[in-house]
Amino acid sequence: MSNDLTDKTAFITGAAHGQGRATALALAREGVNIIAFDIAETLQYPGYKLGTPKDLESLAKECSSLGVRCLPFAGDVRKDDDIVKAVDRAVQEFGKIDILFNNAGICAYGLAHELTENEWDVMLDINLKGAWMVARRIIPLMIKQRGGVIINNSSVAGLRGMNRLSHYAASKWGLTGLTKSWAIELAPHNIRVISIHPTGVNTPMNDGLAELEGLTPKEIGEKSAGNLINVPWVEPEDVANAVVFLASGKSRFVTGSQFVLDAGLLSK
Numbered sequence: 031m032s033n034d035l036t037d038k039t040a041f042i043t044g045a046a047h048g049q050g051r052a053t054a055l056a057l058a059r060e061g062v063n064i065i066a067f068d069i070a071e072t073l074q075y076p077g078y079k080l081g082t083p084k085d086l087e088s089l090a091k092e093c094s095s096l097g098v099r100c101l102p103f104a105g106d107v108r109k110d111d112d113i114v115k116a117v118d119r120a121v122q123e124f125g126k127i128d129i130l131f132n133n134a135g136i137c138a139y140g141l142a143h144e145l146t147e148n149e150w151d152v153m154l155d156i157n158l159k160g161a162w163m164v165a166r167r168i169i170p171l172m173i174k175q176r177g178g179v180i181i182n183n184s185s186v187a188g189l190r191g192m193n194r195l196s197h198y199a200a201s202k203w204g205l206t207g208l209t210k211s212w213a214i215e216l217a218p219h220n221i222r223v224i225s226i227h228p229t230g231v232n233t234p235m236n237d238g239l240a241e242l243e244g245l246t247p248k249e250i251g252e253k254s255a256g257n258l259i260n261v262p263w264v265e266p267e268d269v270a271n272a273v274v275f276l277a278s279g280k281s282r283f284v285t286g287s288q289f290v291l292d293a294g295l296l297s298k
């Protein structure tokens with residue numbers, strides 16, 4: 031898309047599969063080196079399968095075949111020690127981090143008054159606090175570099191309420207607020223901050239949610255979306271293309287804004 035991304039470095043959370051993996055590969059095709067950070071294990075909540083160490087390893091090999099370097103790192107966005115180790119390794123190997131894609135996240139259904147405290151905490155800790163945990167270790171590097179781009183993967187649920195997804199929506203609205211606040215704080219340092227808001231995305235998360243709900247993945251997509259364009263979901267590559275554009279110089283004056291990729295959902 032733009033050769034101004036060549037030789038830059040991107041730190042991607044939730045990179046092992048789904049939107050994170052597609053974005054890592056899309057950026058790699060533009061000549062970007064990748065730090066692929068993922069918990070690479072299944073959590074008790076929400077209980078469906080997440081990425082695996084093998085997924086991280088195969089991603090690194092795919093990136094290498096595209097002519098860039100990829101450092102796979104198994105870590106938890108809720109654990110500062112994991113984040114610091116990954117960031118330090120990135121600086122040792124690449125000397126900088128130009129792009130942060132805060133993508134790690136989970137989703138699960140539940141009526142607000144029936145959620146357990148643990149379910150609420152896990153959702154908010156991964157989706158919202160985790161983004162802050164990672165960014166606070168990378169922002170000082172970007173300030174020192176006098177530039178960078180932070181892209182927070184929110185959701186249409188970060189712009190509207192959604193049935194049986196109150197804890198998920200709260201976490202995604204939080205990312206929208208973080209984006210706007212960071213954009214104000216970091217503009218003097220030539221750091222842009224944007225949130226993206228996809229409708230349902232065709233990822234392994236849909237498979238997991240479908241299993242929990244007793245539905246097919248397509249039914250989950252249709253139930254969660256209700257898009258104006260008659261599709262149950264968008265593809266991970268659609269999200270990846272948006273991230274590549276927003277990370278590039280082609281969007282050099284875009285900051286503090288919400289990039290909506292909703293197939294028309296919010297227009298209804």
